[in-house]
Amino acid sequence: MAKVTLTPTQTPTLFLEAENITPDVFAGKSAAEIAALHAFIGKTTVTLGEYFTIEGAGGETAADTTIVINGDVSRVKYIGMKMTAGEVIVNGSADMYVGGWMSGGKITVNGDIDAFAGLGMTGGELIVNGNAGNYLGAAYRGDWRGMQGGEIRVSGNAGSDVGTFMRGGTIIVGGNIDVHVGTHMEGGTIIVKGDAKTRVGGQMVKGTIYVYGDIDVMMPGFQYRNDVDLEVDGEEGHFALYEGDMGERHSKRKGEVIYGQLYMKY
Amino acid sequence: MTEYLIKNGFVYDPILGINGDKVDVAVKDGKMVDAGDVAKPTIIDAAGMTVMAAGVDVHAHVAGPKVNVGRNFRPEDKLFRGVAGTGKKRMEGGFSVPTVLRTAYLYARMGFGFSMEAAMPPLYARHTHEEIRDTPIIDQGALPVFGNNWFVLEYLKENEVENTAAYIAWLLNQTKGFGVKCVNPGGTESWGWGMNCETVDDVVPYFDVTPRQIVSGLIAADEYLGLPHCMHVHGNSLGEPGNYEITLDTLKIAEDYKPNNDFGREVVLHNTHLQFHCYGGESYASKSFESKSKEVVEYVNSVDNISYDLGVVTLDETTTMTADGPFEHHLSHMNNLKWANTDVELETGSGIVPFIYNPKTFIAGAQWAVGLECGLFIKDPMRAYITTDAPNAGPLCRYPRVYKWLMSVKARDDMLDNTLKYGDKVRERCYIGELDREISLYELAMMTRAGPAKTLGLGHMFGSLKPGLEGDVAIYPYNPETDTDDPEKIEYAFGNSAYLIKGGRMIVKEGEIVDMGNKRTFWVDAKVNENPMVERDIAEKFRRYYTVTQNNYTVEGPHYVPNPYVIEVDATR
Numbered sequence: 073m074a075k076v077t078l079t080p081t082q083t084p085t086l087f088l089e090a091e092n093i094t095p096d097v098f099a100g101k102s103a104a105e106i107a108a109l110h111a112f113i114g115k116t117t118v119t120l121g122e123y124f125t126i127e128g129a130g131g132e133t134a135a136d137t138t139i140v141i142n143g144d145v146s147r148v149k150y151i152g153m154k155m156t157a158g159e160v161i162v163n164g165s166a167d168m169y170v171g172g173w174m175s176g177g178k179i180t181v182n183g184d185i186d187a188f189a190g191l192g193m194t195g196g197e198l199i200v201n202g203n204a205g206n207y208l209g210a211a212y213r214g215d216w217r218g219m220q221g222g223e224i225r226v227s228g229n230a231g232s233d234v235g236t237f238m239r240g241g242t243i244i245v246g247g248n249i250d251v252h253v254g255t256h257m258e259g260g261t262i263i264v265k266g267d268a269k270t271r272v273g274g275q276m277v278k279g280t281i282y283v284y285g286d287i288d289v290m291m292p293g294f295q296y297r298n299d300v301d302l303e304v305d306g307e308e309g310h311f312a313l314y315e316g317d318m319g320e321r322h323s324k325r326k327g328e329v330i331y332g333q334l335y336m337k338y
Numbered sequence: 339m340t341e342y343l344i345k346n347g348f349v350y351d352p353i354l355g356i357n358g359d360k361v362d363v364a365v366k367d368g369k370m371v372d373a374g375d376v377a378k379p380t381i382i383d384a385a386g387m388t389v390m391a392a393g394v395d396v397h398a399h400v401a402g403p404k405v406n407v408g409r410n411f412r413p414e415d416k417l418f419r420g421v422a423g424t425g426k427k428r429m430e431g432g433f434s435v436p437t438v439l440r441t442a443y444l445y446a447r448m449g450f451g452f453s454m455e456a457a458m459p460p461l462y463a464r465h466t467h468e469e470i471r472d473t474p475i476i477d478q479g480a481l482p483v484f485g486n487n488w489f490v491l492e493y494l495k496e497n498e499v500e501n502t503a504a505y506i507a508w509l510l511n512q513t514k515g516f517g518v519k520c521v522n523p524g525g526t527e528s529w530g531w532g533m534n535c536e537t538v539d540d541v542v543p544y545f546d547v548t549p550r551q552i553v554s555g556l557i558a559a560d561e562y563l564g565l566p567h568c569m570h571v572h573g574n575s576l577g578e579p580g581n582y583e584i585t586l587d588t589l590k591i592a593e594d595y596k597p598n599n600d601f602g603r604e605v606v607l608h609n610t611h612l613q614f615h616c617y618g619g620e621s622y623a624s625k626s627f628e629s630k631s632k633e634v635v636e637y638v639n640s641v642d643n644i645s646y647d648l649g650v651v652t653l654d655e656t657t658t659m660t661a662d663g664p665f666e667h668h669l670s671h672m673n674n675l676k677w678a679n680t681d682v683e684l685e686t687g688s689g690i691v692p693f694i695y696n697p698k699t700f701i702a703g704a705q706w707a708v709g710l711e712c713g714l715f716i717k718d719p720m721r722a723y724i725t726t727d728a729p730n731a732g733p734l735c736r737y738p739r740v741y742k743w744l745m746s747v748k749a750r751d752d753m754l755d756n757t758l759k760y761g762d763k764v765r766e767r768c769y770i771g772e773l774d775r776e777i778s779l780y781e782l783a784m785m786t787r788a789g790p791a792k793t794l795g796l797g798h799m800f801g802s803l804k805p806g807l808e809g810d811v812a813i814y815p816y817n818p819e820t821d822t823d824d825p826e827k828i829e830y831a832f833g834n835s836a837y838l839i840k841g842g843r844m845i846v847k848e849g850e851i852v853d854m855g856n857k858r859t860f861w862v863d864a865k866v867n868e869n870p871m872v873e874r875d876i877a878e879k880f881r882r883y884y885t886v887t888q889n890n891y892t893v894e895g896p897h898y899v900p901n902p903y904v905i906e907v908d909a910t911r
Contacts, residue, residue, distance in 0.1 A: 215414035216675055321674060 073138050073159075074131030076106060078124040080143040080164075086113050087167060088123055091150040095137035095158025095177060098130035106130065123148075134158040134177065141166075146186070152179045155196070168205070171198045174222070187231065193241065195222040206231035206250070209243045219243065219260060235262045238279060244305060254281050257332060263305055276317045276332030284309075284337040293317035294334055302335065311335040341366045341376040342839055344811060347384025348818050350783040351391060352720070353802035357780045358818055363389055365809035368842030372805050380844075382837055386817040390783050392451030392810035392840060394800050396790035397570070397610045397647050398728040400441045401455045401469035401478070403462040404659040404688045407678050408435035408729070412657055412692060427851055434656040434692075434729040438473040442854075444735050445476045446845050449812025449835040452791075452800050452860075455480035456570070456610065456727075457521060457661045459682040460487075461884075461891070463513035467898040470859055475845055477903070479794075479860035481570055482513050483661050483686045485520030485552055486527040488883075489875060491545040494555035503559040503909065504869035508876065514861040514893045514902070517567035517794075518560050521661040523552035525574050526687045529664040535574045538587045549574050554591045557606050561598040563864045563909040566795020568597070568645075570608045576665050577614050579622060582630035585615040586637055592644050600907075601795030604642065608793055611649025611727035613709035619767075622701040624760060629704065629768035631711035638721065645721040645793045650709030650740045652732025653702055653757070655694045660730065663687035684883055695732070700767075703758035705731070707770035713744050714773045719784040720792065738832035741786075744777040746825035779818055795905075796860075809842035815849075859899045864907040 076098050090111040098106055106129075107121030120126065124141075131137040135157040145151065146165040153169060157177045162170075165183035172191040180199045187205035190198045192212055204226040209219035210233055218237035225244045232250035235243050239259040248266035255271070257279040267285035274291055282304055294316035301310055315331035322329045344363040349356045362373035399405055409415070412435060420431045421440075430440035445453060458466045458480040470478045484490050484506065493502045506518060524542040525535040531543040538550040557569045573588040575581040592607040609615065616634045619626040638644050658669060663679055666689020670677035678690040695702040709731065716722035724740055726732035732740075742749045750770065754761035765771035777785065791801025799808045816831035838846035845853050880888050893899065 212417055213413045214411065214676075215417075 073136050074129055075138045075140060076103070076126065076128045076130055078120070078126055078139065078141045080124055080141070080145060082123060083144070084113055084123065084147050086147075088113055088118070088148045089150055090120065090148050091153045092120065093139065093141075093148075093151045093160070094153060094155040095130070095134040095139060095160065096155055098139060099134045099137045099158070100132060101130045103127060103129055131158075144183075146184075152177075155179075165202065171196070174198070184228070190219055190222070190224045192217055192219065193222050193224075194220045197222060198224045200224070200226040200228070202226075203228035203247070204230040204245070206233050207236065208234045209238055209241065210235060211237035216256070229266065235260065238262070248285070254279060254332075257281070273316055273332055273334050275320050277320050277322060278330055278332055280333045280335070282311070282335045282337065287336065290314075291317060293319045300335070304335075310338045312338065340842065340844070341379035342382060342809075342842075342844070343373065343376050343379035344382045344384050344389055344813065347387050347389035347813060349389045349803070350779045351803045352780055352784045352788045353797075354804055356803075363803050363811060365811060365839055365842050368809045370803050370805050370807045370809055375805075382813065384813050384837075386820075387836055388779060388814045388816045388818060388831070390449070390812050390814070391787045391800065391802050391807070392812045392838060393445075393449050393786045394790040394794065394796065395445070395450055395453040395725065396608070396723045396794060397456040397725050398453055398734060399456055399659055399730070400453060400728065400734065401438065401473060401480070402458055402466035403680070404457075404690055405435055406465070406469065407680075408657045408659050408690050409437070411676060411678055411690065415657065425850070425852065426854060433735075434654070434733045436734065438469055441734065442473045442475045443851055446838050446851050447835055448737055448833055449814060449838050450476060451808070451810040451812075451838075451840045452477045452796065454478070454516065454794060457519055458482045458513060458515060459661065459686050459688065460509055460513045460515075461682050461685055461886070463515065463893045464898055467514060467859065467893050471857075471898065471900055474854040474857050475840060476855075477858045477860060479516030480514075481517050481519035481567070482509055482515040483519045483521050484509075484556060485523040485571075486525070486661075486686050488545075488684045489879070490552065490556070491524070491527065491542060491547050494551045495545060495547040497551065497555060499555055499558040499562055501869065501872050502555055503562040504866045504872040505876075506559055507563060507864035507866045507909065508872065510862050510864060512892050514859065514899050516860055516862055517565050517570060518556050519570045519572075520553065520556050521572045521686065522574055522576065522665065523549040523571070525549070526661060526663050529667075529687065530681070534664045536578075537584055538574065538591070540574075549588070550591060553588055554594070557592060557595050561595055561606060563866070564599040564907055565862055565864065566599065566601045566603065566905055566907070568603060568606050568608050568793065570610060572610050572660070572662065573615055576660075576662055577617070577669075579617045579619045579627050582616050582618055582634055585609070585612075585634055589634070589637060589644055593641065595643065597643060599795060602797045603793060603795045605645040605721065605793055606643045607645075609644065609646040611725065611731060612646040612712045613649040613651065613705065613731065614727070616708050616712065624700040624704075624763040624767060627701065627704055627767055629708045629711060629770075631708050632715055632769050635712060635715035639715070639717045645723070645789070646712070647723040647725040647727075647790075648709050648712045648740070649725055649727035649731045650713070650743070651695050651702060651705040652726055652736040652739060653695045653697045653706055654732050654736065655692070656729045656731075656733055657690065658693045658730045659688070659690040661686045661688050663689045665689070666691050669693065683885060684879060697757050698759040700760040700763050703760055703764040704768055706753070706758070707764050707768040710743050710750065711769050711773065713777065713785065714775045715769075719777070719781040720789040722785055723790045723793070724782075724785045735833070738829045741777075741782060741832050742825045742829040745782065745828055747774055747776055749825035809839055811837070811839045813837040856901065858901045858903040860903045860905065861899070862905045862907060864909055866909050867911055
């Protein structure tokens with residue numbers, strides 16, 4: 073597998089919008105060609121070469137290409153946007169939209185990421201060994217198609233509005249989570265291994281949320297059903313099942329109403 | 339001013355009876371002239387290309403508050419679709435609800451010179467005109483909506499045509515409007531009471547008037563005034579299975595009326611987006627739903643005073659928006675997506691819902707078929723105009739795709755066989771499979787420029803290359819002799835005009851937009867006898883009900899309409 077290593081040489085004064093940093097774009101390109109790819113700062117167009125030293129070359133296809141970013145890119149947006157295959161490893165923190173609309177491949181961030189990561193993603197893996205920001209795996213502003221497939225795994229905490237309009241896939245947050253979890257959720261799974269605050273599953277239509285810790289204030293639209301023993305993310309646990317949001321529309325399957333499910337671990 | 343002489347093109351002009359002949363077309367001082375009347379023209383070589391008068395759009399929602407709400411509440415419609423400005427062009431964005439600039443550029447690329455904004459809420463006429471003002475290149479007018487207006491409901495309850503006409507004349511003047519639009523007559527107002535008008539004889543609560551009285555009275559008032567455009571109706575029960583009977587009932591109201599105008603208009607009723615009004619059956623399921631386009635269009639064929647536009651479903655993700663508030667509410671409960679709604683005090687309402695016409699569903703395929711059937715059953719293409727009710731049935735940019743489907747059986751079969759999941763069911767429940775008609779370029783010119791120009795009462799300005807008319811010419815890179823092998827060439831050519839001359843100015847040159855033109859806003863100033871009763875009613879309504887004063891209502895001055903083109907009508911008796 074071909075490897076391209078990017079080392080940041082300067083921190084942008086504003087933010088670098090670098091949607092070209094994906095295995096799909098790097099595939100088949102030499103270091104010099106990659107250095108010539110454009111990025112935006114505000115309304116100005118710059119090249120990747122002005123902000124990174126680039127070593128190595130892209131593979132024949134995206135699947136054969138690994139991108140390693142060594143250094144802090146917390147002012148670089150859109151890393152791995154729309155990628156379909158291959159791998160991106162960020163050894164540092166990254167800004168917004170990491171893996172936005174990605175459909176395949178794997179992104180690993182060994183640091184923190186900002187908001188809108190995995191936005192509208194349909195497949196692939198996004199691993200964050202650090203904290204994530206708001207709107208993780210959510211839908212683009214106005215859209216009703218949030219995360220639809222793939223997996224996001226955050227070892228630390230996550231911000232607010234995680235999984236808004238989520239329709240499929242899995243989000244696992246190792247730590248705590250801020251308000252508004254799975255709002256308008258219509259499918260998929262969110263696992264919160266720490267504590268949640270308020271508004272978990274508001275206007276949830278379908279899908280599953282697990283919370284291992286506490287929920288500060290429960291949504292009034294959820295009703296307790298029963299206790300269950302389940303295996304979640306490879307661990308056994310005893311859970312209380314709540315269903316909701318009762319204020320939302322719900323479809324029927326074989327005569328039974330399908331609700332959103334919220335499991336709280338004992 | 340520059341003179342242009344267009345040589346060697348295949349010219350189509352149904353008004354002059356030119357059907358693909360290679361004749362020279364000349365423009366001088368902003369007007370069409372005889373080819374012999376230009377002295378030192380710039381020559382445009384249109385060899386291998388199609389030449390027509392610029393297009394005229396009879397019905398599109400491209401400016402005004404509901405378009406803007408659509409833009410605001412659908413940021414995802416612009417996502418990844420921004421195109422940076424180059425040359426004289428500024429940035430364009432959006433798909434189903436494009437920015438004003440994209441709207442203008444799209445029309446220019448499609449070779450259009452005039453567009454009628456199909457529904458202007460009078461209270462928000464100022465906003466509508468600001469957007470029209472900011473849409474360069476094309477000439478535009480706007481139709482204020484009257485079908486649920488309290489004045490109209492009160493006058494027509496007593497069948498007071500003269501008072502209705504006086505009010506219309508006043509409102510056109512106040513809003514700088516062009517004609518009379520009527521959306522879900524009585525239904526939007528009924529919805530204020532949680533009801534709707536589902537037949538033409540349903541009574542509107544409180545006002546005690548029926549859709550039949552509203553439609554009939556508005557036609558009578560329109561002809562009383564002798565307006566350029568006829569009454570423009572979006573009937574009751576849009577989109578409901580079984581609504582074709584209501585549509586026929588509405589159309590038959592026109593039997594009592596004859597056109598009365600000085601503009602050469604021969605119809606008294608224009609039924610817009612007929613596709614949405616031609617449904618049989620009782621539900622959207624394939625075992626019940628059926629197309630009734632043949633029945634409705636056969637009725638239109640049997641009379642001579644009705645025109646319509648198609649409203650073809652283009653199977654896209656789009657944004658529906660109409661003054662038919664109850665319909666949008668109904669739609670939002672069908673697809674569970676976001677919904678915006680407004681009640682416009684005393685006048686009308688409006689709703690907006692994003693909608694995906696999914697080719698994997700039977701009903702979207704059937705709607706697609708019904709729209710095309712409306713264009714294929716017509717005997718006189720001068721009375722059937724190609725639209726997508728943009729953006730309701732499909733985005734504006736899809737017009738050329740609709741041409742392709744209408745002009746090619748091969749393209750339609752390809753859709754039925756390969757794109758639609760239930761193509762066979764659509765063939766079974768609709769007429770599309772038995773229609774082998776292919777609209778010719780000559781007929782296309784009728785359905786996209788000559789016809790709509792005539793029905794809008796603008797046949798003396800647009801729709802033909804006749805000397806004396808506006809110097810509006812579109813040249814498309816389509817060779818009618820050699821490009822007939824592949825229907826995709828139709829779609830490409832009619833969406834990428836090689837040249838557009840508008841008002842004598844070169845707007846599109848070799849496929850590039852090079853000039854922002856001299857945009858004009860058309861409105862109709864109708865003079866009527868003094869009518870103290872209507873004047874008193876207006877003052878009373880502003881005093882008692884409106885949240886604005888008349889001073890904040892009138893569209894006036896160069897701010898809103900910097901470059902007006904006023905059509906004067908004298909209806910004093």
